[in-house]
Amino acid sequence: SQTIHQWPATLVQPVGSPLSLECTVEGTSNPNLYWYRQAAGRGLQLLFYSVGIGQISSEVPQNLSASRPQDRQFILSSKKLLLSDSGFYLCAWSDYGYTFGSGTRLTVV
Amino acid sequence: SQQGEEDPQALSIQEGENATMNCSYKTSINNLQWYRQNSGRGLVHLILIRSNEREKHSGRLRVTLDTSKKSSSLLITASRAADTASYFCATDAYGNKLVFGSGTILRVKS
Numbered sequence: 001s002q003t004i005h006q007w008p009a010t011l012v013q014p015v016g017s018p019l020s021l022e023c024t025v026e027g028t029s030n031p032n033l034y035w036y037r038q039a040a041g042r043g044l045q046l047l048f049y050s051v052g053i054g055q056i057s058s059e060v061p062q063n064l065s066a067s068r069p070q071d072r073q074f075i076l077s078s079k080k081l082l083l084s085d086s087g088f089y090l091c092a093w094s095d096y097g098y099t100f101g102s103g104t105r106l107t108v109v
Numbered sequence: 110s111q112q113g114e115e116d117p118q119a120l121s122i123q124e125g126e127n128a129t130m131n132c133s134y135k136t137s138i139n140n141l142q143w144y145r146q147n148s149g150r151g152l153v154h155l156i157l158i159r160s161n162e163r164e165k166h167s168g169r170l171r172v173t174l175d176t177s178k179k180s181s182s183l184l185i186t187a188s189r190a191a192d193t194a195s196y197f198c199a200t201d202a203y204g205n206k207l208v209f210g211s212g213t214i215l216r217v218k219s
Contacts, residue, residue, distance in 0.1 A: 043211040097154040098207055
């Protein structure tokens with residue numbers, strides 16, 4: 001069966017520090033992968049999506065970047081975090097429907 | 110950008126009552142999906158309805174889709190306290206992307 005792993009669950013980082021969030025999928029090959037961000041009390045905003053290794057599409061200009069070094073690995077990064085990067089980050093993969101990871105709550109202080 | 114807008118933003122009902130949430134969207138879609146999110150957790154896929162379908166059922170859930178009005182509704186019958194969560198509609202518009210609405214917060218009081 002397909003599973004999606006996302007870590008860490010919570011993260012507190014100082015302004016200006018780097019960020020690396022990792023998402024891996026098991027039980028499927030060549031999935032479409034997505035990074036979403038959810039601000040407090042709001043809906044989800046699509047940040048990046050990938051249809052294959054090394055193929056990244058960015059939806060909104062921002063301080064973050066994404067990479068897909070392996071078929072089932074999707075990484076969200078930042079060189080220097082801003083306060084506005086705080087939020088709940090969700091990784092997802094799609095097949096018939098979308099399956100989401102459990103999310104990472106990032107607080108930039 | 111957000112494609113779907115849910116209505117109402119918040120809904121409070123008594124256990125046993127039905128809950129209806131509505132979603133409107135702007136562009137043509139391939140399908141529309143409803144998700145549930147418990148507080149501070151990931152999203153759980155509830156139901157998917159394709160653009161050529163008008164109604165779909167899954168347990169206590171009933172989803173309708175009106176493509177002429179670009180709207181959908183989610184009905185939860187005989188609600189339970191455990192149904193308390195945020196509910197989001199999301200549209201798949203042929204572009205490998207799922208665009209979410211802003212959500213409806215449902216509170217079911219026991």
